[in-house]
Amino acid sequence: MSEQAILFDTRSIQRYIFSGNTLKTNIGASYLVDHIFGDILLGKVLSPEHRDKYEISSVDFTSWQTAAEPVKTLPADCYVAYIGGGNALLLFRKKEDDYRKDIVTAFTMQLLVDCPGLKTGAAIGDIDLSSPEKFQTSLNQMYALLKQNQNTVFPRVNVPYTGLTLACDVNGEAANFYDTEGLIDKTPRFFSQEVRAKTQAAMDANIELRSKFKEQLGGVYHFPMELDKLGQREPKNDIAIVHIDGNQMGVRFSSCQNLAERSQLSREVKEQTEKAFANLLDTITKEYSKYKEFLDLKNNYLPIRPLILGGDDVTFVCPAQMAITYAKRFMDFMNQDLGILTVGGSKQISSCAGVAILPTAYPFFRGYQLAEQLCDAAKAKSRKDASTCWLDFAILHGEQAPELSQIRQNEYTGALGNMHFGPYRVDDDTDKYALTALIRCASVFRDALPSSKVKGMGFVREYDHRKKNEIILPSSKVKGMRFVLQHGKADIHTFMEQWHHQNLEMPDIPQWENYTSELWYGADGAPLETPYVDAIEMMDYILPEFAG
Structure with missing residues (x-):
């Protein structure tokens, strides 16, 4: 039996999060991305006061988080099949009138108000729940349509900059919001609506993060909201952007036989990631007093700030001196059996990391792009054995080529060959590429x-x-x-x-x-x-x- 479905996705997430060089906007943007489906799609568009217009009498958006058995029939007119990894799948009981396009329209219009600048996409189709094979086939067809729409639909999500409008000096969009209270940089002036939304969300993000890791923070330590509070000290005041991604997670999700398994794996991966990060925070707080020898940490700010912490995709920023240490520790924790993963194969999550080291004032998005490319280079080494963990790094100095391959070609080619030895193996100390050897x-x-x-x-x-x-x-x-x-x-x-x-x-x-x-x-x-x-x-x- 097939049910009507809408598959949503979030596009260009990294560009949206890292489009500005202000840590506060990066934090707020990440929070908005994490909450658009729960707070806007379900909390506003499909809220009790609005769902009647779509002939929806009931919405079940919680049972997917605990479901252990395959869903054969929908428990409500609208059933949230899963939310995670920038995607959301909603199933609807078939009715004479089809309001799915109206729901997509209402959702994307609300995003223009609440999250200007954020691009999303949607695919409308049917999901067959009658058997694992038919479910996987119909879901793959939905993803194929979503990909097709990505290549043909290019939404406009910002007020156009006409040349007669002041440009926002944070992200270059039209500066159509006047910050009278100086919330963004303590000086009242014009910014874009996108920067306004991200900045306002930053405080909510900090509250949520403190709540999530309150045991590790102990009411003593705080996550910094500004890059210059990470503790970097002159003359080596560089920061590092660390991007870590799980290996072959798409394969693990595609092996799920039904919605229940897929939802369970999504929940467990998130729990594994958050537990690994909590373990990392435990190590940081235990050795915090030792950092004063080489970092200028004030007001009990931690020398780390997570920016993306969802699923197996993790990005954090820290002082450059601690980047290799923190990346290695987190990857080791992810690659342990933490007693969380029960579906999708392995009890651990192997991963790869990219570490981009750059001056504090360097364009943040450029640094993140390099970290992503470094992570991809590390993943290339892991493809021979997906259970292995690898890390690659690069140091940015002023004006350099935009692509990692160009940097390596221009600056790391000697008379005898390539002078960059990595990527480095994180989980094996005997390998010649062992990170411990470096x-x-x-x-x-x-x-x-x-x-x-x-x-x-x-x-x-x-x-x-x-x-x-x-x-x-x-x-x-x-x-x-x-x-x-x-x-x-x-x-x-x-x-x-x-x-x-x-x-x-x-x-x-x-x-x-x-x-x-x-x-x-x-x-x-x-x-x-x-x-x-x-x-x-x-x-x-x-x-x-x-x-x-």
Whole structure:
């Protein structure tokens, strides 16, 4: 038996959330995206005072959250099948008059008022609930229609900028709202309606976040609402945008046999994600006092702010020095059996991460785009084994090419090959691409101490466990290695001769023992590669006492 259906989706979510460089608008935008279906579609369009016009006498929008058995017949005129991942599926009992287009119209019109700038799409069709096979086939057809509509329908969701209108300096749209109270940046002036909506939602977002993690915050700690309150300190005041995405989650959802399983998996994935983030917050609060050595944290602000925390898709911002640590911890927690996942296969969620390091004042959306591209690069490594976890990173310095591939081509191509060694394996310490190997080497390179022997030169001290002696590496040599690695074998050979002549040795990294003599290595005719450029670049962005 088939039922009438509307499948909604939210388009260009990341561009909507990160279109402004103000953390408060990013926070509010994320909150709006999470609540449009519950607060606007169900709370307003299909509210009791409005649903009569669509001949809907009852709406069931809660039982999907607890349903354990397949739905064969609808318990109400309108049944919410699931909400999650930017999608919402609504089922309707068939009647003589079809009001589904009217519902879509009312919903999108209300969005223009409550969430200007947010683009959505919809597909209207039928869902067959008679068997798992027919359900999956009809749902796939709905998604195919939704995709077709994305490519043919381009909604206008902002008041056009005519050239005679003041442009909003936050997102460039028409500045048609005057902020008399200075809510946005404490100065009364004109902004766009989109910025107004996001800013007003930011306070609700903060209240919801505090409530969700009240046990971890303990009434003591707070999430920052501004980027400059994350604790970054001059001269290394960079921040990091960390984007983490679960591996092959589409496959896990497509394996669901019915609506009940799909809804249950959606709920459990969200619970797993929030539990993993709660565990991360526990580690942060426990070591909070230690951060004062290198961060300027005031008023008990935490050095992390989640921006997207829904399903398996997570984005947070933090000081650059803590990005690798926090990303690794969160991914490790996600990849544990937390006693939550019961459907969809594995009890864990493997994931990949992209870490974009950039100056605080750098355009935020540009940083997020890079983090997404880095996550995609990490996912490319995981495709051989979806159960593995990988992480890639990049550092933005001023004007650079917009695409990750261009940055790597322009800035990380040496005479012998590609100088970027990653992505790095997070869940295996024995792999040559192990993230722990990078952390180990970067920590050796960064531990520079002044020496009276060489005026103005720093030294890197490391203990060699095999030879039981202390190795002293001049930091000028470490920095110089970055440039030598760009050149050919002759220059590297000369550099290493000088290195050994001074009785210096490379850091003892067991996973990289093939690289210590010539710095570059390629097994069995494979392209040459070197891990040391990454380690040198991450010297200032890895704190081994936290990342080990």
